[in-house]
Amino acid sequence: MIKKLFEFLEEKHPGVQDMASETVLKIFKKTKIEFVYSWTNTEVFLDELCDKLIGMMPQITINNLLYIYEGFGLILSQFSIESLDELHKERNHF
Numbered sequence: 001m002i003k004k005l006f007e008f009l010e011e012k013h014p015g016v017q018d019m020a021s022e023t024v025l026k027i028f029k030k031t032k033i034e035f036v037y038s039w040t041n042t043e044v045f046l047d048e049l050c051d052k053l054i055g056m057m058p059q060i061t062i063n064n065l066l067y068i069y070e071g072f073g074l075i076l077s078q079f080s081i082e083s084l085d086e087l088h089k090e091r092n093h094f
Helices: 001-008 014-039 042-059 062-076 079-090
Strands: none
Touching: 001 014, 001 042, 001 079, 014 062
């Protein structure tokens, strides 16, 4: 569902991007703990979404980007500092 909402972020029709970004934020708010602890490969999924978002940035309004960033922040807030440090080390080979 999140991937489909990200596809809607690329739409040019009035209100579609707003609906998609607000819905992503609502989903992340309501499922932040479940999102992190019940999904396997959550980091891979978040990486995928970040990569897609980077490519879409020029097409998305700043308000919608802020909703998406807030949603990512909610998800990341559920990780422990140690797990984020470990993830950073793995990705940067330190």
